Amino acid sequence: MANAVLDAKHFHDEEAAYAYLEAKVWPNGPICPHCGGYDRISKMRGKSTRIGVYKCYQCRKPFRVTVGTVFESSHIPLRLWLQAAHLLASSKKGISSNQLHRTLGVTLKTAWFMSHRIREAMRSGNLAPMGGAGEIVEIDETFSGTLEGVSRSQYRGGGASSFMNTVFALVTRGGEARTFHVEGTTTAQLLPIIRANISKGSLVRHVG
Numbered sequence: 001m002a003n004a005v006l007d008a009k010h011f012h013d014e015e016a017a018y019a020y021l022e023a024k025v026w027p028n029g030p031i032c033p034h035c036g037g038y039d040r041i042s043k044m045r046g047k048s049t050r051i052g053v054y055k056c057y058q059c060r061k062p063f064r065v066t067v068g069t070v071f072e073s074s075h076i077p078l079r080l081w082l083q084a085a086h087l088l089a090s091s092k093k094g095i096s097s098n099q100l101h102r103t104l105g106v107t108l109k110t111a112w113f114m115s116h117r118i119r120e121a122m123r124s125g126n127l128a129p130m131g132g133a134g135e136i137v138e139i140d141e142t143f144s145g146t147l148e149g150v151s152r153s154q155y156r157g158g159g160a161s162s163f164m165n166t167v168f169a170l171v172t173r174g175g176e177a178r179t180f181h182v183e184g185t186t187t188a189q190l191l192p193i194i195r196a197n198i199s200k201g202s203l204v205r206h207v208g
């Protein structure tokens, strides 16, 4: 009974899982993670097309909503990622990879990979800060979907409300990246995140 919420369709149906994530990541409609385009995008349909694939006719590249998220580039169905994220986020005591392996019916190795990625994304309080003395950490507040980013002026709609989905990223030279959904990019909104996630003594650079 405790997991009755897992009856929700997006936990079991791949189309519904994509629709669910798309509504969260793209409240104003799809945005191409390659070029930042948003006005010449079509959903790919047809039997041979994988679920959730869009094509951008500005840069001619295909993409899915999972690009740039912790759910990217894996053989794991999105509905299982959503289940795992829900279980990890809702369990007070935490869920072991072993439990995840049994609950989701994935291999132990896959369960370990999923919980590692999701925990990193949830940036629990005990997550070590990034960087360190003399190390460079870059702040990219135009990040949306991938490191190539989307410029703010390209963002659909204009006006303050259109930045509700702004994603802000901290990236180390070693390639570690953490992304945060923020409601705005003022110093007051970003500083607490920066303080909580970057080691003292890091060299912070602003890009984008």
Ligand SMILES: [Zn+2]
Pocket: 032, 033, 034, 035, 036, 037, 056, 057, 058, 059, 060, 061
């Ligand atoms: Zn594009």
